Amino acid sequence: MLFSPFPTVRILSLIVSNLVISVAFAAPLRVVATTPQIAEAVRLVGGNEVEVKTLVAPGLDPHTYKATPSDVEALKMADVIFISGLHLEAQMERVLKAQGARKAVVIVSDGIPRSELLPDPEIKGQFDPHFWHDISLWRKAVDTVKTTLIKTRKADSKTFEANAMAYDKTLSELDADLGREIARIPRSSRVLVTTHDAFSYFARRYGFQVDNVQGVNTESEASVADVRRVSDFLVSRNVSAMFLESSTPARYAQAVIEAAAAKGKKVSLASELYADGPGEASGPAGTYERMMRLNTKTIVSALSGITASK
Numbered sequence: 001m002l003f004s005p006f007p008t009v010r011i012l013s014l015i016v017s018n019l020v021i022s023v024a025f026a027a028p029l030r031v032v033a034t035t036p037q038i039a040e041a042v043r044l045v046g047g048n049e050v051e052v053k054t055l056v057a058p059g060l061d062p063h064t065y066k067a068t069p070s071d072v073e074a075l076k077m078a079d080v081i082f083i084s085g086l087h088l089e090a091q092m093e094r095v096l097k098a099q100g101a102r103k104a105v106v107i108v109s110d111g112i113p114r115s116e117l118l119p120d121p122e123i124k125g126q127f128d129p130h131f132w133h134d135i136s137l138w139r140k141a142v143d144t145v146k147t148t149l150i151k152t153r154k155a156d157s158k159t160f161e162a163n164a165m166a167y168d169k170t171l172s173e174l175d176a177d178l179g180r181e182i183a184r185i186p187r188s189s190r191v192l193v194t195t196h197d198a199f200s201y202f203a204r205r206y207g208f209q210v211d212n213v214q215g216v217n218t219e220s221e222a223s224v225a226d227v228r229r230v231s232d233f234l235v236s237r238n239v240s241a242m243f244l245e246s247s248t249p250a251r252y253a254q255a256v257i258e259a260a261a262a263k264g265k266k267v268s269l270a271s272e273l274y275a276d277g278p279g280e281a282s283g284p285a286g287t288y289e290r291m292m293r294l295n296t297k298t299i300v301s302a303l304s305g306i307t308a309s310k
């Protein structure tokens, strides 16, 4: 956990402020974040100076989530709103746009050069929204969180800078660790077949080939043709495992496995991968870092036959 390294400054401010306006220094910034990974980054960078509400709870699907009346209230009360962007929050865009007319709605993916994004294979002119699976891109999103907090509350800029630097170091080490783990899978076995196309950035970062049943957006239903295409791919590449994802139904994976079996290829179903963000806070993938480590461990175990060391 990272907290403000200058807690005494806050106390002094409060004593002095008794003579002026007592709330001026005390109130943390009210921040709303759409996804758990953004909320976590805001807490790590903002420390005690922020109070964060997450709209899409862990395990829910951000592609189809619709804002509730209490979400809309929180958005109205917020000092800053952070969203992921690239149409991840497809069903919330109208509500977010309405708030954007009145206050700062910051898209954390805006700090990523478009040349580093992958196209959405289904919708021409759009980008794949799952950029957080490439840690180098996630670090850029965290930088946008930092610069926004500094702009919003300049008095705490040193705290935000120090916290962001510490988190960036953690992320850089995480990226190197995952690269080392994945190096244990032979290149020819680096094939990632999932139910929903959330792992293209991960695949690009660590040298995997990908295929999927449902496409980038979980709003669309998988078709018979998708199931046939993916099962053909598994058979032709002699891949023995496919992966489930936390926010998509298992029936798609079962359909592919049955189709592959009919063609004489036994494919096992590996443990679930966390696609759209971390799981429950108390669970094994409860933070961004734990999600990335657990996904990597699951992939390394299924494709190399070796258990990852972390």
Ligand SMILES: [Zn+2]
Pocket: 063, 130, 196, 198, 216, 218, 275, 276
């Ligand atoms: Zn997704």
